[in-house]
Amino acid sequence: MAPPVNRRSSYSRRAQYTTFLSYTAGVLGAVVGLALVVISLVNPEFFSTLRGLADDATEPAAQVSAGGRDLGRDAWANLSGFFHSGSEHARIERELGEAKVRLVEAKAAMAENKRLKDLMGLSEQDGGAVTYARLTASTSASSRRYATLGAGRDRNVTSGMPVRSQMGLVGRVLEVGSSSARVLLVTDSESVVPVRRAADGVPAFAQGNGDGTLRIRLINLGINPLKKGDVLVTSGSGGLYRPGTPMAIVTDLIRDGAIARVLSNPSDTDYVMVEKSWAPPAPPPPANDGTVKKR
Amino acid sequence: MFQRIASRSTSRQRINHAPSRILARGFPWLTIMLGSVVPGWFLIASAPVMPPLGFLIYLGWRQLRPGLLPIWAGLPLGLFDDLFSGQPFGCAVLLWSVTAIVLEIVELRLPWRNFVTEWLMAMGLIVAYIFLCLAFANIAGASSPIRVIVPQVVISVLSYPLVGRVVAMFDRIRLAPIVLLR
Numbered sequence: 047m048a049p050p051v052n053r054r055s056s057y058s059r060r061a062q063y064t065t066f067l068s069y070t071a072g073v074l075g076a077v078v079g080l081a082l083v084v085i086s087l088v089n090p091e092f093f094s095t096l097r098g099l100a101d102d103a104t105e106p107a108a109q110v111s112a113g114g115r116d117l118g119r120d121a122w123a124n125l126s127g128f129f130h131s132g133s134e135h136a137r138i139e140r141e142l143g144e145a146k147v148r149l150v151e152a153k154a155a156m157a158e159n160k161r162l163k164d165l166m167g168l169s170e171q172d173g174g175a176v177t178y179a180r181l182t183a184s185t186s187a188s189s190r191r192y193a194t195l196g197a198g199r200d201r202n203v204t205s206g207m208p209v210r211s212q213m214g215l216v217g218r219v220l221e222v223g224s225s226s227a228r229v230l231l232v233t234d235s236e237s238v239v240p241v242r243r244a245a246d247g248v249p250a251f252a253q254g255n256g257d258g259t260l261r262i263r264l265i266n267l268g269i270n271p272l273k274k275g276d277v278l279v280t281s282g283s284g285g286l287y288r289p290g291t292p293m294a295i296v297t298d299l300i301r302d303g304a305i306a307r308v309l310s311n312p313s314d315t316d317y318v319m320v321e322k323s324w325a326p327p328a329p330p331p332p333a334n335d336g337t338v339k340k341r
Numbered sequence: 342m343f344q345r346i347a348s349r350s351t352s353r354q355r356i357n358h359a360p361s362r363i364l365a366r367g368f369p370w371l372t373i374m375l376g377s378v379v380p381g382w383f384l385i386a387s388a389p390v391m392p393p394l395g396f397l398i399y400l401g402w403r404q405l406r407p408g409l410l411p412i413w414a415g416l417p418l419g420l421f422d423d424l425f426s427g428q429p430f431g432c433a434v435l436l437w438s439v440t441a442i443v444l445e446i447v448e449l450r451l452p453w454r455n456f457v458t459e460w461l462m463a464m465g466l467i468v469a470y471i472f473l474c475l476a477f478a479n480i481a482g483a484s485s486p487i488r489v490i491v492p493q494v495v496i497s498v499l500s501y502p503l504v505g506r507v508v509a510m511f512d513r514i515r516l517a518p519i520v521l522l523r
Binding site: 074075076082083084086092093104108184185186189190233234235236255256257 | 393441
């Protein structure tokens with residue numbers, strides 16, 4: 047199709063001016079864009095209020111679609127579950143029997159733990175849930191991994207709080223609006239979480255790769271002790287993330303660490319829990335008079 | 342002008358009905374804005390998998406009806422997209438405005454078009470857009486490797502003809518004769 051004739055600027059002065067002005071406005075748009083990019087590179091927090099307002103405005107609609115998302119997933123699970131419910135039922139009953147025995151053992155171990163901790167004078171504060179909410183939206187077209195949480199200042203969410211599902215760590219709150227909040231997912235390449243191997247506590251950092259996997263960097267260099275299938279939990283060093291939150295499972299080994307898969311796929315979780323940010327217990331005050339008490 | 346286009350393009354012409362002026366002007370803007378917001382609601386993605394639908398629809402409107410969106414349309418529409426995209430703010434304003442200018446210039450040079458040339462043109466713009474978005478995100482503090490966006494580039498390029506069809510459908514809705522003339 048040839049371009050329509052009326053896009054040519056004619057001998058009419060008015061038409062020529064209009065064309066010129068529209069091109070000028072286009073170039074002006076590009077210049078404004080460049081200025082905005084520079085501002086947001088220098089000061090990334092500058093537009094957070096604006097983004098918060100936009101997220102607040104679209105939050106009701108996003109909540110509805112998040113509900114629809116859950117419903118669709120459940121419908122599919124129900125449909126597929128219908129076909130192998132018999133064998134599944136038998137297997138689950140068998141596992142439940144085993145699990146009940148394990149539960150009693152775990153309770154005994156927990157009591158033992160508590161007794162020992164009391165003996166040593168350690169106190170453990172409970173992991174306080176601030177609120178439960180849905181993840182309503184995410185930046186699915188960008189290489190950054192942000193999600194929008196359906197709770198904000200109205201439910202006491204503040205920035206820096208860790209967000210987890212029942213399966214494991216999801217991310218942390220970055221910006222807070224009045225009824226929504228922006229969450230930096232652990233798979234974003236700017237997110238670094240201190241972790242340790244659940245079995246023996248080998249310390250490492252888990253950094254997002256941006257493609258749904260995590261890169262595990264070991265702190266102690268040398269022989270790589272990680273193996274496929276190792277489960278990593280947060281170590282809590284440096285504060286923020288409560289220690290012992292399940293985080294990832296190792297899928298591939300590389301020279302100086304491993305590639306791991308996140309345990310809690312955020313699109314499979316309907317509700318997430320916002321926790322209080324964790325602060326490590328304060329170290330004992332130093333003896334200021336230079337003499338150390340001997341016992 | 343819209344009456345003329347309408348009488349040419351709609352096959353079922355109803356006597357003494359005309360397209361709504363507001364719908365004919367505003368519908369493209371509305372669809373692009375919805376394309377910016379709605380894909381984020383469908384899944385909590387842990388990798389960039391969805392095509393940048395707002396940009397694809399914007400491109401679709403520009404190629405289907407050159408001159409319908411003004412050249413400066415990238416400024417307001419890009420601002421809106423930036424609110425939800427997660428990119429550094431201003432990224433879409435800049436890239437969408439530049440896209441409009443590039444498209445205008447290319448169309449002045451290449452008056453004759455067909456499906457393949459339009460798709461090739463769109464392909465170049467989409468690939469450049471996604472790569473530059475990654476570059477801006479990386480300058481702003483991320484460190485994602487290029488392989489992260491390869492699936493997204495493929496999905497976007499392949500889905501563009503489909504988006505074009507949908508935009509053509511929107512165009513028929515836009516020019517549906519619904520206002521009664523007196």
